[in-house]
Amino acid sequence: MDLSIALPFPSITTKPFPSHLLLSRPLFPSSSPGRSLLSTRNPSSSRHNHRTPRQRLRRRVSAAVDDDDGGFVLEDVPHLSDFLPNLPLYPNPLEKSQAYAIVKYVVSLLLLSHFHSVVVHKGSPRGVHFRRAGPREKVYFKPDEVRACVVTCGGLCPGINTVIREIVCGLNYMYGVDDILGIVGGYRGFYSKNTVKLTPKVVNDIHKRGGTTLLTSRGGHDTVKIVDSIQDRGINQVYIIGGDGTQKGAALIHEEVEKRGMKVAVAGIPKTIDNDIAVIDKSFGFDTAVEEAQRAINAAHVEVECVENGVGVVKLMGRYSGFIAMHATLASRDVDCCLIPESPFYLEGQGGLFQFIESRMKENGHVVIVIAEGAGQEFVAQSIHDVNQKDASGNRLLLDVGLWLSHKIKDHFTQVREMDVNMKYIDPTYMIRAIPSNASDNIYCTLLAQSAVHGAMAGYTGFTVGPVNGKHAYIPIARVTETQNTVRLTDRMWARLLSSTNQPSFLNSCDDILLQQERVDRDMVDMIHKMKITST
Numbered sequence: 001m002d003l004s005i006a007l008p009f010p011s012i013t014t015k016p017f018p019s020h021l022l023l024s025r026p027l028f029p030s031s032s033p034g035r036s037l038l039s040t041r042n043p044s045s046s047r048h049n050h051r052t053p054r055q056r057l058r059r060r061v062s063a064a065v066d067d068d069d070g071g072f073v074l075e076d077v078p079h080l081s082d083f084l085p086n087l088p089l090y091p092n093p094l095e096k097s098q099a100y101a102i103v104k105y106v107v108s109l110l111l112l113s114h115f116h117s118v119v120v121h122k123g124s125p126r127g128v129h130f131r132r133a134g135p136r137e138k139v140y141f142k143p144d145e146v147r148a149c150v151v152t153c154g155g156l157c158p159g160i161n162t163v164i165r166e167i168v169c170g171l172n173y174m175y176g177v178d179d180i181l182g183i184v185g186g187y188r189g190f191y192s193k194n195t196v197k198l199t200p201k202v203v204n205d206i207h208k209r210g211g212t213t214l215l216t217s218r219g220g221h222d223t224v225k226i227v228d229s230i231q232d233r234g235i236n237q238v239y240i241i242g243g244d245g246t247q248k249g250a251a252l253i254h255e256e257v258e259k260r261g262m263k264v265a266v267a268g269i270p271k272t273i274d275n276d277i278a279v280i281d282k283s284f285g286f287d288t289a290v291e292e293a294q295r296a297i298n299a300a301h302v303e304v305e306c307v308e309n310g311v312g313v314v315k316l317m318g319r320y321s322g323f324i325a326m327h328a329t330l331a332s333r334d335v336d337c338c339l340i341p342e343s344p345f346y347l348e349g350q351g352g353l354f355q356f357i358e359s360r361m362k363e364n365g366h367v368v369i370v371i372a373e374g375a376g377q378e379f380v381a382q383s384i385h386d387v388n389q390k391d392a393s394g395n396r397l398l399l400d401v402g403l404w405l406s407h408k409i410k411d412h413f414t415q416v417r418e419m420d421v422n423m424k425y426i427d428p429t430y431m432i433r434a435i436p437s438n439a440s441d442n443i444y445c446t447l448l449a450q451s452a453v454h455g456a457m458a459g460y461t462g463f464t465v466g467p468v469n470g471k472h473a474y475i476p477i478a479r480v481t482e483t484q485n486t487v488r489l490t491d492r493m494w495a496r497l498l499s500s501t502n503q504p505s506f507l508n509s510c511d512d513i514l515l516q517q518e519r520v521d522r523d524m525v526d527m528i529h530k531m532k533i534t535s536t
């Protein structure tokens with residue numbers, strides 16, 4: 001196994017990290033469950049050359065820490081022992097597991113994971129790290145005292161059932177836990193519905209189905225009622241699968257649990273089809289959705305290439321971010337133009353979409369446009385005098401930009417250009433998220449679920465899990481909810497897309513691009529601020 005992620009550090013310069021987000025906790029506090037493990041190592045040992053590769057790697061981490069830990073910042077997740085001192089510790093049942101015998105050092109070694117946009121200069125402040133996810137040497141729960149629950153909230157996403165399955169199987173097979181409850185219908189299910197019992201047998205086949213067997217909902221987060229329910233039912237591990245809104249709710253549950261001094265570990269598993277969750281490399285189900293989107297794009301392409309002046313419009317999900325549209329476009333090669341919320345476009349005049357469509361039709365006889373549902377919302381709102389409606393969670397309800405665009409294109413070419421166009425509008429939005437996850441997402445979901453289980457058993461709480469620069473880590477919830485990822489117009493991926501489709505960028509200069517990027521960042525901050533106020 002490659003343990004070299006902590007060293008050597010890439011010398012990239014970035015802005016200093018906002019101080020309110022830096023953890024006050026030293027890298028390895030004496031109460032930290034990882035400290036004893038690290039401090040037992042002796043980096044000055046002269047037997048270094050006789051060490052096994054595994055020992056050498058352990059030493060490198062140790063040396064880096066002992067050397068000068070002043071520059072490292074561990075952005076740590078809360079632990080039950082932070083507010084409940086003197087909790088008993090138990091040996092990890094995995095120590096006796098044949099499966100884990102060979103990877104025993106993972107159980108004991110605490111590793112660090114880079115946070116990708118934070119500086120790590122060799123010899124200067126060494127940046128922010130998260131705790132590496134995985135099993136720990138000691139656990140804070142005896143298997144027979146665990147009563148766990150799983151809840152799923154927000155929109156659907158391929159792979160939710162796999163995460164549920166692997167939490168249940170992980171708890172049962174790895175830790176011997178057999179008291180696991182399913183909360184039905186999202187957060188409100190805590191206080192308005194009966195629970196269901198989850199066993200490996202009950203969840204055995206669910207990963208083959210789309211959706212969530214536990215059902216989901218938006219709105220209805222009432223922290224006090226939820227924690228009352230957790231307390232009344234004697235639940236001591238809560239696994240919460242959901243997007244940014246759900247994770248904010250999970251943070252509130254953790255705070256309330258801590259306020260009441262309850263021994264309850266709260267673990268978040270980030271989910272969103274839009275791939276807009278901050279910090280983590282990618283969200284589960286995204287690859288599956290992009291793959292499914294190919295079918296819709298392909299259908300549009302087949303339709304329009306078989307007729308004269310064919311125009312295909314495919315609307316894909318992406319409320320505030322165009323990741324699905326961008327990746328589906330890059331993968332397909334049949335798309336002439338991709339429109340996303342982050343990059344404004346205009347229809348008429350020089351450099352506008354109509355002009356581009358006309359030139360492509362002349363060149364190829366047909367055009368395929370992919371549009372993310374959040375793009376061009378301002379145009380649609382103007383045309384139908386929209387009143388800015390919201391869903392139960394406070395998210396803005398989107399207008400059908402695909403339909404609007406299809407009408408606009410058809411009207412322009414028939415009425416203004418006196419050309420007949422053959423319009424094919426395909427709206428596969430829900431189809432790309434209501435399917436089971438593909439093989440790689442299934443594996444990814446398993447890793448997330450198992451990381452969450454290891455973390456909760458080890459007493460971590462108020463955390464979310466996910467890969468950061470390829471390594472799975474425990475991340476403080478606030479870190480993933482403080483912002484959302486959007487496609488960066490200044491990054492290479494968008495440049496790759498523009499050069500692959502050869503579409504107009506609709507932004508005329510570098511200054512315009514930079515200004516637009518600033519606008520997107522500002523809008524995101526505003527939106528997140530508003531969501532804090534409007535949600536229940």
Ligand SMILES: Nc1ncnc2c1ncn2[C@@H]1O[C@H](COP(=O)(O)OP(=O)(O)OP(=O)(O)O)[C@@H](O)[C@H]1O
Nearest residue numbers: 154155218219221243244245246248249272393535
């Ligand atoms: N700021 C918040 N504080 C507490 N709970 C919240 C907050 N925002 C949303 N929630 C709750 O989290 C749940 C899911 O939220 P939401 O509908 O926004 O979906 P999401 O988790 O963001 O997923 P998706 O990616 O599908 O939008 C809802 O029950 C909602 O009440």
Ligand SMILES: O=P(O)(O)OC[C@H]1O[C@](O)(CO)[C@@H](O)[C@@H]1O
Nearest residue numbers: 155156272273274317318319391
């Ligand atoms: O119609 P629903 O279920 O509320 O969800 C729609 C929204 O959920 C998402 O899939 C995820 O946030 C968005 O892309 C989409 O706008």
Ligand SMILES: [Mg+2]
Nearest residue numbers: 154243244245
């Ligand atoms: Mg959301």
